[in-house]
Amino acid sequence: MKAVGARLPRYDGMGHVTGHTRFVDDVRVPGMLWAKALRSPHHHAAIVHMDTSKAAAMPGVHTIVTWEDVPLLEYGHLSGLGIPADEPLLARDVVRYKGQPIALVAADDEETASAAAAAIEIEYEERPALLDVRLAFDEDAPKIHHWGNWYPHFEEEMDVRQIRKGNIDQAFEDADKIISGVYRSSAIEQAPVETQVGLAVPEPDGRLTIYSCTQALYFSLGVVAAHLEVPLNKVKIVGGTVGGGFGGKVDTATDTVIALAAQKTGRPVKWRWTREEEFLASSTRGPWHMEIIDAVTNDGWILGRKMLTLHDSGAYARFSPYGLTKHSFHHTGAYTIPNLHFDGYVVFTNRVPSTAMRGFGVTSISFAGETHMTRVANELGMDPYEIRLKNANRVGDTSPNRIRYTDPSTVDVVKAIANAEGRDLEPALAGMTRATRSGEMLPPHLVDQLDTSEGSH
């Protein structure tokens, strides 16, 4: 037990500070080819014609990988969970975001690869772009996805993630005030200092070794093998040294395409993105549009919440249905609201596909929910600490998806914040604990939601 409670030096610290840690771009193998992509210059366009022959014939060019080379063109990160895929590894007939990869050139050096990518003959028919989730449901909105403009595959083939709890109509009837707010968060690039990079090395036994900056090594292994239609044991991924990810390296950005290039050429292929490509085409934290309407009483109880969320997924679904599901489970935040009516949509736009970033799906509702709590307090003329403590999750309260809270920390956290701010709370509030509701803190509207079972989840 020497390590428990001890300060352990990082196992990789010495390598980091002396420059000996080998990141993917530091790996050198003989005979390496360099890759550059042809990317869509348009937010939304049909590819009406593409001819790679002249580019492929340029001196120093070894291969050009296009959609035709991919055994299984569409495979999603959530395919393993039965969620259908919607994103081609390389664009086939449509490009749906600016920067979407269409072809990958492997050449003797990056300069040659760039020149060849630029020399690929391609003709687009530009289409109107959809860049604002709020317009996605309009009849005349550009249609950007074969699924329509929003994701249709929540369980039971629903196109909306719903939460229904309690009796929402009764809550709004009983309310003294209806208080609403609209909250929007913007896209954020994870911006790791190491840009997307990968190196695929074909081994003499027919296997592939991929040096990857992935944050999710086994995800990547499955994704690469699925696209290539090879068993998992044909691919070995060397990872674990990630120059920052923050969610932006969960999606498999380079590994599969360079694997194909390495297979085609029999040579190692490295593809490293410039900072510009990283900002242009790598996935971001998704933007959210959130509308909250609360039914509240004058003494600060939140009886019910109606909420509509539009999650801007960008051009493809990736992890967004999962993110929205998390969001829906957390849409009351750290507070207990017994009557709920939540509708959430994963909306497609012609923006870069969004993906993981530190608590994705949850940070958005934390921002909206906490801002809204303060708005409710202000409109009621109430202390924002009091409204939070009153409605705080307590042992035995249930979450929007009916999970019993066994040890919620809201009360302690709110008190700690008050303390840090130098606020003296009224004795009744200061003495509050996370223990199961009773007395004044168990008004009639909260009785039915309680789960009195002792079991934990």
Place this chain on the structure above:
Amino acid sequence: MKLEVNGVNREVRSEPLTPLLDVLREELDVTSPKAGCHAGGCGACTVMVDGKPRRSCLIPVAAVDGASITTVEGLGTPKDPSAVQQSFIHHYAAQCGFCTPGMVVAATAYIDGGGSDDKDEIAKAISGHVCRCTGYTKILDAIAAATKQTEFDITIIAPDPTTVTIGGSE
């Protein structure tokens, strides 16, 4: 062209306008300076040119023909790490490690130049360096400590008296 890299004289054959960063990494296989942006914006490529910290991505190699270049490999080794390197380990200032080579070079230059443990001054000295992991606090701590101290405990596992017990409150 010639460069002295970490004490070793090297011939350079790259084109004269090749950034020093690419010469070090691609031609000379000195991979500690990192290519985070190739535009001077991140500081991951910082090396010392004749003892002064510089963004190697913005220097055409011909401009430093004959100069002495020191990268983080030249400041200390895993067997014999410098005070700054030890302090970075001790204070957990290296997290993913990608900005670390540039940070350590900049910190070393700051301390070599007589920099104090004033956190505002240190922040100015590393203001061109981007770190996305630490929030900079640990890096400032590490540099401040290294201005005062030359040896740090980087191996011993000992219970930390400031450890907070988690859970079971009240």
Place this chain on the structure above:
Amino acid sequence: MSVDVVIPESESEAVEAYGDGSDITVIAGGTIVMQLLNYQRFEPSKVLLLAHAGMSYINMPVKEQGQNDGSTVTVGATTPLADLTVLASPLGACAANVADDEIRGQATLGGNLCSPAPPEHPSGDLQGALIALDAMVRSTGADGEKSEQIEDFLPHRSDRLALDVSFEPPASGAFAAFRRPHAHHYTPLAVSGATSADGTVRLGVTGAGDFGIRLNAAEAAADDPEAAGEASLTDVTMADDAIISGWYREQLLPTLVKRVLNEMKDGS
């Protein structure tokens, strides 16, 4: 694509190699051009690399007792910004405000003077201070060598090779800038002021437009810093970019002008 790189070893070699300046790209410190080359933004056919041309110097006559303080300071075009930070305000303070130590050690006075305005944001961090100092620029180009006032030089700066800059040390000077916690590769907004020996006040701004601008209306109202601040808005059409919006620049500029004028009053 092979580039013809000329590396002169003296100013006269540089002048000769520059010729009339057609089809030639000048690299002094490299902080501007190298980014563009790294991202293949353009392919120069001929590059003049000034790193070894010996044009980095500051001639600052030592002020001796009884001597007048009008001794001209002359700064060579490839002098790095770091070397300028020791000079009196506004130029010293202005140079110290640029980016960070590493960039200042590399970026040069001449590069800063001749920088073409990138499309995204203003450039030329030092230009405001040099305008305030009524600096003279000696340069070469199509019609040979000439010296001219900085305001005349700036509009045709991309056709000239700057050789040196000279100015009289001001009786008083001040500098005020928009501050941000992280170093940036250009100055978002900064105001420089200088009072000459005869008491004339000059004001220059960096970061408001494509290049440094003289604040004529503000100068005319210099006796009343408050009024001068307001007047400064009539001198410029504000740049607008991702780091700082045009609206925010408009809120800031009067304050910076006021600060500079007050500081010069206190200092003289």
